[in-house]
Amino acid sequence: MPASRSSRLSATDRRQAILSAAAPIFARLGREGATTKEIARAAGVSEALLYRHFASKDALYAELETHCVAANAVGSRILAEAMPSTETLVTGVAVLVQAVFPGIGDRQSHEDTKRLVTASLLGDGQFAKAFLDRHVKPWIGVFERSFRAAQDAGDVEAGIHIGHAEIWFVHHLANTLHLISLPDITVVEYGITRDKLVENTVRFLLRGLGLRNAAIDRDYDPKKIKAIFASMDQETS
Structure with a gap:
């Protein structure tokens, strides 16, 4: 009898397979409702083998925070060496949205992550805090420095001052749009395509941060943003 697919996996791949199986279960049932028995069955392993890789259900749950995120690497790569500027702020907002x-x-991993974060917010909030601290908070400083550079360049409307709260609003609006889109039914009919909704959201947020329309038109190119993501997809495929 041939060995099962599970038995042929390396220890690292098996660990990742368990995490992948656990994510939708935790997302659907929450930390308390999910069981290691169900997770092991979904991963095609025994509970004993699961415990060889994860000391407890809580340890498995905690590690999901770093497992479900492809977007973080993309954002880090784009912004890691970017100099503070209006263009960096515009690109950063577009990428974050x-x-x-x-x-x-x-897509499934992304949706599972959002459900995990939302479930955490309805509970003790620890998973959500760890996730946002790791994957969103690093962007805040980049945005603040770029906003100041935009002010120095004359690209911000007079009298506009922003801080942490306003920059976090960029994430919050994008997150709300994603949560509304999670169900299979259309909860809100916006009357435009998803691509247009993304573009309108970026422009709305940039105006909310105080950027002049001329600066937005100069530095925001949706086709350029799509090209960045497309090139990264090719590199990782």
């Missing part, structure tokens, strides 16, 4: 709504990478 795309990363959160409609998402980058595997």
Whole structure:
């Protein structure tokens, strides 16, 4: 009898397979409702083997925070060496909106992540805090420095001052749009395509941050943003 697919996996791949199986179960049932028995069955392993890789259900749950994120690598790559500027702020907002709504990478993984974060917010919030601290908070400083550079360049309307809260609103609006899109039914009919909704959201947020329309028109090119994501998809495929 041939060995099962599970038995042929390396230890690292098996660990990832268990995490992949666990994500939708935790997303659907929450940390308390999910069981290691169900997770093991979904992963095609025994509970004993699951416990060889994860000391407890809580340890498995905690590690999901770093497992379900393809978007973080994309954002880090784009912004890691970017100099503070109006263009960096515009590109950063566009990338963050795309990363959160409609998402980058595997769609199911992205949706599972959002459900995990939302379930955490309805509970003790620890998973959500760890996730946002790791994957969104690093962007805040980049945006703040770029906003100041945009002010120095004359690209911000007079009298506009923003802080942490306003920059976090970029994430919050994109996150709300994604949550509304999670059900199979159309919850809100916006009357435009998803691509147009993303573009309108980016422009709305940039205006909300105080950027002048001329600066937005100069530095925001939806086709350029799509090309960036397309080139990364080719590199990782």
